[in-house]
Amino acid sequence: MKRITTYTLLLMLALALMAWTFNSPASAQSSQQPAPRPTPTPVDDDGNVIEVTTREVRLPVTVLDKKEQPVSGLNIGDFQVFEDKQPQRIEGFIDEREALPIYIGVLMDTSSSTAGKLQFEKQAAKDFIYTVMRRRKDKVAFVTFDNEVRLHQDFTDKQDLLDKAIDNIKKPGAQTSLYDAVWEFCDQKLRGVVGRRVIVVITDGDDTYSRARLSDAIDIAQQTETIIYGISTKGGFAGSAVPGVLAGTVKDSEDRELARLCEQTGGRAFFTGDVLALERSFTKVARELRSQYILTYKPTNEIYDGRERKIEVRLANKQDGAKILTRRSYKPRKEGQ
Template structure:
């Protein structure tokens, strides 16, 4: 009996092995077909997924006459936008931007501004008081010397911002470009329904940054941040006249501001300082908004923008101020990577 049972088990084992050898190629072919089918389906699905990058370029525009007065009555048909000298189609236009503003106020607290720190504090508090008149706008306050430090995150509380400003002390080197880069990278451009701007209060002399001026400009362009500069070089009448010829630091601060679509001011007296604050506030309150879809590829390169006015007499009578370009990179990728 045991002999017959052992023979039966042996025959059963051999039969299973033979069946396995017969069906193995069939299963292997089926797996290959399934893998090919899945790959084909994934490829088709990938083709249907839109590739998002720089799908729309936003250009805030300010127009002034020869006396520096803002021009309000222009319409979409009065503007033309060129990218790399090629005419673009304007997709959207706003005669007056109503987006809430998120402002970053960056104060130079390095040793070079120690005699001017009181001037800087008064400048910062005065500016914030003029801007935060509505609850829809918010301000961030940061300082830079040998380190970049966030003192107060975005808030609409003048009291909280003023308290943070009053507590700062001066000392150390100047990391202006590092401050611009870090604040832009970490805090700006996160909500497309808001406008982002930066106010730099400094004497303009960068001495210790790891980032370059061009890197600071590039990240601001990518994040669509307009940069305005208030120079404290004259700093409360510390021996530098308001009409002094600009040095290299002044030119770099001007380039940082104007290349991103902003402006720089060199107040030498209290009245000039107040006028600078008023001008910045008026600029942000009286901007046209232009949107267009770029025809260029996401090549990681800088593409130059030029905004022109069309119509008789506009070129001679009016001045157009806008950012000079943008970096064509996919969303979420740093412009300088």
């Protein structure tokens, strides 16, 4: 009995020793893979976190000769890009032969100041769509703005739906929220589309109600790579047949703001009450859009501080009288801002 008890005690001690050895920290470390270490967050010499952002700038570019005809057949080596006067390397190039779809927003002023010109505006909207949109390729949306911004027809390539939406506009509203209309359409409708982005604004140019400012409208159009064309219903000539269009009022302060909105985004404004001249302008716009190049570059200045940067596009071999249409500036921001 005494011998069995001693043997039992010795066996229990041996088992306890084995269990202690198996569960010891050294054994546990050797039997498990080490936990992966996270990639360290980059910091500067003062311990501040460095935010890393990769950003490309895309520039829709139209080149016109001295007769204001689009110049086609250019390649990447024919262009030079400068940001704040510093040369940039062009890393992406799309020429006019790559027929990307165009998403067009037609934004029509229906404020009280346009009451006598409503029929002219509606016809101008239809004419622009007829001239520029390619069926089964491009898409158009129709919006009106007065004291409210209203989407009457979302993006479609159906001409009959667009005509119906335009014809249904009967009465003007009160105020003019031009800059709000541009801001909302760019933000809500153009951010996610794949293709070229264009807005045509039909207005007398006098914003009276927007929360957004002219600079806000330009900024978001540049962010979304949207080209804006303006049709001023205030800029007629003497003897104009368009009711409500006054002679001799071209290029007042409101017209200058409309011109700036267009030019800063790579477009242009048209000041005429002559319907035939307007149709010729639409044909010119259509040709320009079909002859457009897209240049892409990564800025050498990688500080995304939201400050405005000036952009200049030049031809490597200068052509007499050549004119380049593109956006003139942008404000770099970190992703998510």
